[in-house]
Amino acid sequence: MLIQQLVEADGVSGHEGAVRQVLIGAIEACADEYRVDALGNLIVVKRGRGGAGGVRSVMVSAHMDEVGLMVTYVERDGTIRFSPVGGIDPRVVLAKRVRIGDDRIPGVIGVKPIHLLEQAERERVLRFDQMGIDTGMSADEVARRVTPGTYVAFDTAFQVLDEGGLRTVKGKAFDDRAGCAILAEVLKDSYAFDLYAAFTVQEEVGLRGARVAAYAVNPDVAFVLEGTVCDDSPKDKDVSPTTRLGAGPALTIMDRTVVCDRRLVRLLVEEAEAEGIPFQIKQPAIGGTDAGAIHTQREGIPSAVMAVPCRYIHSPVSVMSLNDFDYAVRLMRGALHRLEGGLEA
């Protein structure tokens, strides 16, 4: 399964090479050319069959990077200090396994035993600068092998949780390897217009790869594929599930970074309704995606976002439903074919 290969590769923002290699292997047979730009975006071109009505080029993007950590300092005793890369809640990283650098040196984020904690300490949230990674290596070996600037990824195995039913899987970085895997599937089909599949970098540190990719590609229309917030766990008063697991791909009307092009949203809804594909509208005003950077490039690029609901994103382990994933592939492909007739005014 491509999604498994993708989430088992590490690609913290700014260091996406390993994920890019997996994707190049997956798309090579399905495309006409690819390029890797100055920031590391992988831009894959699939030429159109011709006969498109009005829309000449479409960019579909998904980001390769994931949140993670970076080594900032090695203490004299070999303890590794770190900072988050991208938005991580410091409460979720305590007592987790990590892998360090391209050698994937294993380590753990250690915690003082509860027996030794005073009451006040128990109630205090630890800051990142109070945590350390323990590799078990001697201080000398750490100093030799782990230098400041080394990237650290969560060491989480991919696993199928539910074979039938929701077909849930768990792993790290479904945000946005889910989008990458959907996009690889989308590339297997061919379309009347030129399709630019942009596997972008540095989304988690400010939508940076998508911005330059959209400038370079300058498409008529753009879609962004995401793994999005799914906050549907039980609560006393549930006002914000954002999306629900298993209810189909989520379409964005508006988030913190973009108001989606209403024609493209309608196109997605029409396709879903015509094909009987379940979908949901993501709760407005939550989160942000590469579309925020794409839609304001050059003179403006009509953009829309479709996402797979993923629980616990930006933590070491997230959960999604392969049902949602498969529906997302169908919906994106169908919507692209629907777009071959052109975009209404």
Place this chain on the structure above:
Amino acid sequence: MQVAEFLKRISEASGVSGAEVEVAGIVAETFGKWANRVQSDALGNVIALKEGEGLPSGEHPRIMLAGHMDEIGLMVTKVDSGFVRFTTVGGFDARTLLGQEVTVHGRRRLDGVIGCRPPHVLSPSDNEKVMPIDQLFIDVGLDASSLAEAVAVGDVVTIRRDAVNLARGYLAGKGLDDRASVAAIALCLELLGNRRHSWDVYAVATTQEEVGLRGAMTSAYGVAPQAAIALDVTFGNQPGVPEAQTLAMGGGPCIGLGANFHPALHERLVATAKAHEIPYQIDPTPGRSGTDAWAIQVTREGVPTGLVSIPLRYMHTPVETVDTHDIERAGRLLAAFISELDDGFARALSVEVKPLRAEGGQGC
């Protein structure tokens, strides 16, 4: 060029973000000594071009160096019965402002002080609280009506501080963030005067960095370089700040590592420092670097960008302190780096398009 002397001169010039004219004049004149052409753009960036000899192919790839010349400062918000109320331009620590001397750039230059109430009249608990900026005021010693004539809302205020040489080559003053880098760029241009280089060098002293990397944004768009190196200052070790969060004063220029920087540029800078026996440090940067490099990298189709930083103590105060040896080393590093840029490196940075099979999609 005497680095300390030049740095003292530009440190004492005024150039609050958006009002960099005075410092820009000195920088343009100095860069002009070694450049073929100096121009400015709509945002006031000083852009000096030093032409290279070109590649064997005849091409002239462009490398841009960027250091910001703006400084943080204050701006008048109200002329209040003989006193001047103000806000900040850029990130000041309110605690450092009490009792500072300033210059108000009104109809004429007015020197003044940021006044504070004497301890005698304060209750014991008053001095345990930080004075918020909206309770501070500037006193230029004029009566209410003269003040109202001389000063208007929107006038810029600079901290008034002569730079001072400390022991072991340290220099302390205002605005060394980031004029230390401007000095390093000037030194680099001077060194390149005696060396061959094939790439064209655009040395840019940028504006408005402290209010959002604005000058870097427009100058990088205008220059459209094949590679860029931003220069800025970073936290030098100082009492009270954990070593883990700082870099060594006198330890040499710091080379940024992280998402903001192109790996090939990072590696080349490190290799150059090693080859020329220039001490250097690695500055791990998880995400946003907060420097001009952040804006330059995402200009147009993306610009391979690097960052060289100079350790500095007491950032964003009027006693910013640098070791001038680190500035000299940064200048030498840049000059060596640029003189060794060649055809191969231009190719290494260019975007390579890899054609796949002629009939796409057949393999799926």
